[in-house]
Amino acid sequence: MSDVHRASVDDAAVLARLLWDFNTEFETDVDEVDVLEVRFARILALPAIVAVLAEDDGRAVGFALVSLRPAIWFDGPVSQLEELYVVPALRDRGIGTQVLELSRALVRDLGSPEMHINVDEVDADTRRFYERHGFVNVEEGADYRMLCYVGPTSSAG
Template sequence: MIRLAAIEDASTVAALLDAFNREFDTPTPGPAVLAVRLTHLLAAPTTYAVLAEDPAVGVALVTIRTNVWADGAVALLDELYVVPGQRNGGLGSALLAVVEQTARDRGCDWLEINVDGEDTDARRFYERHGYSHHDEGQTEPQLYYSRDL
């Protein structure tokens, strides 16, 4: 079962996102802090989450923004995670399909995803689903830059 998360699911989404970061040794403020943030984010029309199964074993988190280069909005897949024991069974693909359809339903023209260069499994997954790290007509890869403010 794949479904959109409700505000009441903030703690479940938070626990999965916390597990995701811990699995890959990435800093996390912890599930309690994430749950508070998600309660606010999921109440806004610019953020949605998708959960897989009950109890949940997978999650996707998306933010939507406007963009001068698109007639509609642009969705950013912030996170997509399936717990280790449930991978390679189609849940990631099912989550992504609902993410894409929900983005279309909310007026988005395209979906962006940031993937760590060394995360070859994630890169292969997204490429298998038609995503590219090149803009049409370009030969050089797209790069993502960030900086603490």
């Protein structure tokens, strides 16, 4: 079993490397590790950011990053699971589950009754993982899937 704990600003470099590994594994554009480290150091100091780090024999093997934002439809903040990653060689060993469970517990303790996550439709393994942990894309009583749209902050023109 891995050591899974809440990350701090001191973990910015480790989290930056893991995020870089995650994005390069899936051939996604990503900034350099030193740029990511500065960003992690900045956001980890914010009370609305929760990061979880998994280590195995002192080596970083996974992480999650969660943001919290105010919500109008209930009293506590809604949490958004921004990232969850486990190194490829250690997947299917329960590390992702440990990271997700601690993330959920931490944000629940901060008053968040609901967590959101965006998953690519083609990523069947990831979708199965989240569905196994109670996440849905069809709310009870609905007969349609929820979708996430992404766009620029300036109007198209």
